[in-house]
Amino acid sequence: MLNSAFYKTMLSYLQMYGGLSDAPFQGNPDYPAYWALFTADPSDANIGTTEATYTGYARSRGYRNPYHWALHDGPPAYACNSYDIAFPVPTGGAGQVITHWAHLYLAADGVTYKIVASGPIENPLTVAVGQTIMFPTGELIVQVPAG
Numbered sequence: 001m002l003n004s005a006f007y008k009t010m011l012s013y014l015q016m017y018g019g020l021s022d023a024p025f026q027g028n029p030d031y032p033a034y035w036a037l038f039t040a041d042p043s044d045a046n047i048g049t050t051e052a053t054y055t056g057y058a059r060s061r062g063y064r065n066p067y068h069w070a071l072h073d074g075p076p077a078y079a080c081n082s083y084d085i086a087f088p089v090p091t092g093g094a095g096q097v098i099t100h101w102a103h104l105y106l107a108a109d110g111v112t113y114k115i116v117a118s119g120p121i122e123n124p125l126t127v128a129v130g131q132t133i134m135f136p137t138g139e140l141i142v143q144v145p146a147g
Helices: 004-017
Strands: 033-038 060-062 068-071 080-081 085-087 097-106 114-126 133-135 139-144
Touching: 033 085, 033 114, 060 085, 085 097
Parallel strands: none
Antiparallel strands: 033 060, 033 097, 068 080, 080 139, 085 133, 097 114
């Protein structure tokens, strides 16, 4: 899933610049952005019921350094994480299956979170106590739809 505003902005800049290194829609560097894990395809409506719940889980705070996203003009065009994303080590809840990820921003109300982009994990993770959960740079991909 790709938030329509993010998609339109990404696509317009890719069309304008071809390859992009300075994306103005990357967000304020001081604004909280988080990477989150899910047991099903997330939406703004079901974040609370599909987000991972294994013991020790916490969202991974995203810091622009300098950007959350790396953009590739393809073909196919896509955006991917521009740095390694690590989550806390599980201390319980073994067996929970993580199938999706999402990048979240705090909504205008200052309380709820909204999905900027999300997608399936290529090889779903079955949580094990003590497991390292990390996504290397370039692994979480949002592809621009053809057409």
